[in-house]
Amino acid sequence: MPQARPAHRSGLSPLERATKLASTDLLLPRGCWTEEGVPVDLPALKANMSELNKEVVDLVWGRPSGGGVSASIFHRWTQGFVFSENEHTALEQFEGGPCAVIAPVQAFLLKNILFNRESSNWRQMSGEEQKTALCSTLSEILESACSSPSTGFCLVTWAKGQSPHTSTHTNTHTPSQTQDMPEPESSQQPQEQQPTALAAEELGFERFHSVLHKRTVMSVSDLREEVLSLYHTWRGCCGVLLFLYSVILTKGIENIRNEIQDTMEPLIDPVHGHGSQSLVNLLVTGHAVSNVWDGDRECSGMKLHGIHKQASVGFLTLMESLRYCKVGAFLKSPKFPIWILGSETHLSVFFTKEMSLVGPESPSEQARRVFQSFDPEDNGFIPESLLEDVMKALDLVSEPEYVSLVKSKLDPESLGIILLGPFLLEFFPDQDSGIPDSFPVYHYNGLKQSNHKERVEYVEGTALVLGFEDPMVRTDDTPVKRCLQTKWPYIELLWTTDRSPSLN
Numbered sequence: 001m002p003q004a005r006p007a008h009r010s011g012l013s014p015l016e017r018a019t020k021l022a023s024t025d026l027l028l029p030r031g032c033w034t035e036e037g038v039p040v041d042l043p044a045l046k047a048n049m050s051e052l053n054k055e056v057v058d059l060v061w062g063r064p065s066g067g068g069v070s071a072s073i074f075h076r077w078t079q080g081f082v083f084s085e086n087e088h089t090a091l092e093q094f095e096g097g098p099c100a101v102i103a104p105v106q107a108f109l110l111k112n113i114l115f116n117r118e119s120s121n122w123r124q125m126s127g128e129e130q131k132t133a134l135c136s137t138l139s140e141i142l143e144s145a146c147s148s149p150s151t152g153f154c155l156v157t158w159a160k161g162q163s164p165h166t167s168t169h170t171n172t173h174t175p176s177q178t179q180d181m182p183e184p185e186s187s188q189q190p191q192e193q194q195p196t197a198l199a200a201e202e203l204g205f206e207r208f209h210s211v212l213h214k215r216t217v218m219s220v221s222d223l224r225e226e227v228l229s230l231y232h233t234w235r236g237c238c239g240v241l242l243f244l245y246s247v248i249l250t251k252g253i254e255n256i257r258n259e260i261q262d263t264m265e266p267l268i269d270p271v272h273g274h275g276s277q278s279l280v281n282l283l284v285t286g287h288a289v290s291n292v293w294d295g296d297r298e299c300s301g302m303k304l305h306g307i308h309k310q311a312s313v314g315f316l317t318l319m320e321s322l323r324y325c326k327v328g329a330f331l332k333s334p335k336f337p338i339w340i341l342g343s344e345t346h347l348s349v350f351f352t353k354e355m356s357l358v359g360p361e362s363p364s365e366q367a368r369r370v371f372q373s374f375d376p377e378d379n380g381f382i383p384e385s386l387l388e389d390v391m392k393a394l395d396l397v398s399e400p401e402y403v404s405l406v407k408s409k410l411d412p413e414s415l416g417i418i419l420l421g422p423f424l425l426e427f428f429p430d431q432d433s434g435i436p437d438s439f440p441v442y443h444y445n446g447l448k449q450s451n452h453k454e455r456v457e458y459v460e461g462t463a464l465v466l467g468f469e470d471p472m473v474r475t476d477d478t479p480v481k482r483c484l485q486t487k488w489p490y491i492e493l494l495w496t497t498d499r500s501p502s503l504n
Helices: 014-021 044-048 051-061 071-076 099-115 127-145 205-210 220-229 231-235 239-251 253-259 277-285 363-373 384-393 400-410 420-427 479-484
Strands: 031-033 039-041 153-158 165-170 177-179 193-195 212-217 297-299 302-304 314-317 338-342 347-351 381-383 417-419 438-444 459-465 491-495
Touching: 051 239, 051 253, 071 205, 099 127, 099 239, 099 277, 099 338, 099 347, 127 220, 127 231, 127 239, 127 277, 153 220, 153 239, 205 212, 212 220, 212 239, 220 231, 231 239, 239 253, 239 277, 253 277, 277 338, 314 479, 338 479, 363 384, 363 420, 381 384, 384 400, 384 417, 400 417, 400 420, 417 420, 479 491
Parallel strands: 314 338
Antiparallel strands: 031 039, 153 212, 165 177, 165 193, 297 302, 338 347, 347 438, 381 417, 438 459, 459 491
């Protein structure tokens, strides 16, 4: 497929060229940048755009004060889904920003590889197995985002004849060119040839949005077939953005706006390029809510939406250890033992094959959760006046005389507080959580520069989840440990590498 001609050869200005390309099947931006990185405002173009297309770009990129998105920010998002050469089941991230899409996809990918794939060696996959696993994962996320099956599933791809070239590298270091279109399977050598998935230099924000095509499929079986046929599109230039736009249009612009707390906040920060919590939640749960707590909350007469059901993969954040937020049980206790970990600027993934970590909630775990619901500031204690309410919530004997007896036992110094640890010891002294004393764990970070020797590989370790009454074995006090302690307060980690894995 021929490459698009650069602007100076066409004889048309960026505005004229984009206007000429406008049609109901194309997604066009409200404001964009030329290929030289100069912001271009397109007020005249808005009249030629469908309202839906304008809303897509506003929803994702917002309305930057400069009239467009910087070339450097857009460039960070122009990669595709590329597997690491050193870790066959791990996706690689080239620059900061797209982790908001790549990390959730990696989490679901691991779920499918670890628990749905019949293979003893989960870290080894052939090129064909990578194709099947990735496309199955993308289809699953699209299915989750679909608000109504009757509206079908939207797939955003390149308009016919507009797929850009991407440079490639091979294990034999033979230079070659590949196009972002499906080729006969017999001609593919997935393990020997991997696209770098960085955009061709001439593909800027404006050009990208002027050559997109939207197609709709009405059934799950057709969706899976189409996603599989577009494998080389997802792994090539701008594959991450094409998938993100597909999720957004499948979910529906209006549905997303109804779920986002602040409709003026874009899904991608146009200044720093980071994805929002709404974007992460959309990919993880199918709902673009802005919060991580369970259910909805009222604040000054405003309903703030949270998570409404148990997620397949979880989410933990370092921000909770700093007391900026508190993640609810639906994300902390997912169906599978895989958690996306959030730092101030990046997302990584922590996982294990130990399914007992996500088993049914034990009575002691329920007691801890209920106790903490009466301790919103996470102090580790409650006023003694709330003890009766906690005991009633747990269906414990709550007669006034008995409550007074418990108070005197749990607060012998009459400080007026009840500590979580002694409370659990009093009512659940010998309860086994079912979690093994130790188990293997893994950490994934898709950024090369955040990995040892700049190779995207899983960091292996051993976790010990101790009880609050056990003597502490201090191993470290790293960000990854502080993040995990929001789920397991007494977790200890022993990594096989010299240094703990990085959250950034």
